[in-house]
Amino acid sequence: MSAPVIVGLTGSIGMGKSTVARMFRDEGVPVFDADAEVHRLQGPGGKVVAAIEARFPGTTGAGGVDRGRLAAAVLGDDAAMKALERIVHPAVGVERAAFLAAHADADLVVFDVPLLFETGGDRAVDAVVVVSANAEVQRARTLCRPGMSAEKFDAILARQMPDANKRARADFVVATDTTIEETRAQVRGVVACLRAREAR
Structure with missing residues (x-):
């Protein structure tokens, strides 16, 4: 049996990517949520907590990583952000490989990755879906x-590739500045198209 088609799902903050990921799940497509995995890895007893505390002292506690303190330590500091990514990204990669092994018999799987293009993750997928509004x-x-402020929003946006650039590089664009029903129809169309492509 052939390996699953890997779909990279991405979109800038506030675009509705989590909603679209749920719609893929509703269509029977397994979804690997990179953000959720990061939360788990940084939660109580998480695999990266000790390494984060060692590099960013005072940012963890009994509940794992204090995301507010960690954000304050890295936002706007490229070197600190890169140091954090060197800790987190390999650990997420291990979990992603386990997810793929667990779903080896699926025809499609989705990698839900906010910074897919920014981290070069688009090179590891077969098709890219960009969620946009x-x-x-x-x-x-x-x-x-x-906990969101205009300043924090602007700092997050500054780290993300502009939406227009993402849309230009996408295989499919799913719009969410419309009704839920229209967005769901777009997702179903993407799934049908990818399954038809795989069946050829």
Whole structure:
């Protein structure tokens, strides 16, 4: 049996990527959520907690990594961010390989990765789906999040490839500044197209 088609799912903050990932799951497609994996690895007893504490003292506790303190230590500091990525990315890679092994009999799998292009992860997938919405919708959604400020939003955006560039490099674009039903129809279309391509 051939290996699954690997779909990279990405999109900038506030674009609705988590909603689209759930829609892929609803279509029976296994989804590896890189952000959720990072939360688990950084949670209580997580595999990267000790290494993060060693590099960024005072950013962890009994509950694992204190994400607020860690964000304050790395946001806007490229060297610190790269040091954090050197700790986290290999650990996520191990979990991603285990996910692939567990779903080796699937026809499609999705890697949900916020910084897919920024980390070069697009080179490891067979197709890329970019989730997109207009800038006003994106900003309004993001600023509604607990603990979010305009300054933090701008700092996060500065680390992400512009939406227009992502859309230009995508195999498929799923718009979320529309109704849920229309977005779901787009996801179903992507799944049908990829399955038809695989069946050839």
